[in-house]
Amino acid sequence: MKDNRPSDGLAFRKMHGAGNDFVVIDSRGRSPVTTAALAAALGDRHRGVGFDQLAEIRDAEGADFALDFWNSDGSRAGACGNASRCVADHVMAGLGRDDVSFVTERGTLGAVRRADGLVSVNMGAPILDWQAVPLSYEVDLMHLPIPGDPAAVGMGNPHCVFFVADAEAVDLPKDGAAMEHHPLFPKATNVEYASLTGPDRLRMRVWERGAGITLACGSGACATAVAAHLRGLTGRHVVLDLDGGTLEIDWREDGVWMTGPTAHVFDGWLTTDFIDAHP
Numbered sequence: 001m002k003d004n005r006p007s008d009g010l011a012f013r014k015m016h017g018a019g020n021d022f023v024v025i026d027s028r029g030r031s032p033v034t035t036a037a038l039a040a041a042l043g044d045r046h047r048g049v050g051f052d053q054l055a056e057i058r059d060a061e062g063a064d065f066a067l068d069f070w071n072s073d074g075s076r077a078g079a080c081g082n083a084s085r086c087v088a089d090h091v092m093a094g095l096g097r098d099d100v101s102f103v104t105e106r107g108t109l110g111a112v113r114r115a116d117g118l119v120s121v122n123m124g125a126p127i128l129d130w131q132a133v134p135l136s137y138e139v140d141l142m143h144l145p146i147p148g149d150p151a152a153v154g155m156g157n158p159h160c161v162f163f164v165a166d167a168e169a170v171d172l173p174k175d176g177a178a179m180e181h182h183p184l185f186p187k188a189t190n191v192e193y194a195s196l197t198g199p200d201r202l203r204m205r206v207w208e209r210g211a212g213i214t215l216a217c218g219s220g221a222c223a224t225a226v227a228a229h230l231r232g233l234t235g236r237h238v239v240l241d242l243d244g245g246t247l248e249i250d251w252r253e254d255g256v257w258m259t260g261p262t263a264h265v266f267d268g269w270l271t272t273d274f275i276d277a278h279p
């Protein structure tokens with residue numbers, strides 16, 4: 001096939017993990033390019049490429065790479081589990097290895113490719129301190145003073161987890177959007193609705209901060225599993241069925257491991273004009 005790429009511009013990779021979709025920009029070896037304006041313009045599903053999150057790979061000292069995350073509205077995200085798994089898959093393939101370490105706002109994390117081809121990421125220890133989630137004031141994190149009795153868990157980003165009888169019945173556009181900017185969460189929050197469907201199995205739907213409804217949220221699945229265990233609903237190893245697929249969470253001594261599928265959808269090329277128009 002003829003290569004129609006212009007001589008200038010920027011390559012990107014479109015990936016998804018359980019339907020949580022990403023644009024990945026690899027800036028190793030050069031200066032990072034992503035601005036809030038570029039992320040918001042690229043994240044527009046009509047006038048840009050469209051994604052739930054943008055992940056930019058940077059060089060790192062003492063790790064294989066560093067990762068920065070943006071939501072589709074141009075805001076920054078401190079963590080993104082599914083993008084971490086997708087990027088780890090891409091970097092592991094390039095290095096010819098089955099493990100990588102990478103630096104995020106949370107510090108250094110690790111990922112491995114399992115024998116079954118699924119990619120696992122260690123998302124680190126859950127944050128169970130109200131100031132670090134962050135919340136606006138001290139409360140019992142497992143029982144927030146909010147109708148519906150949700151729990152709060154930080155995974156490098158804030159999560160508000162509701163345990164409901166039937167996650168399918170939740171009015172996600174209305175309830176999720178209303179909760180995202182609840183005053184208890186000074187930096188807004190991701191919102192999960194989960195129902196127990198079997199022993200150590202949950203059905204979960206998510207409204208993401210800065211992105212709205214997504215088909216899956218890895219850090220949200222971790223937060224939900226942690227809250228489910230701390231509220232006595234499950235063990236530490238939980239399977240979650242999300243709109244876009246299944247994720248497996250294992251809360252171990254060394255952190256919360258999240259395992260699932262990754263997919264490379266296509267490669268694209270951003271024009272210099274598009275990049276320059278969004279400084």
Ligand SMILES: N[C@@H](CCC[C@H](N)C(=O)O)C(=O)O
Nearest residue numbers: 077080081082157217218219
């Ligand atoms: N989809 C992600 C989480 C994305 C970050 C979030 N919207 C935020 O603002 O914190 C995941 O897989 O973890």
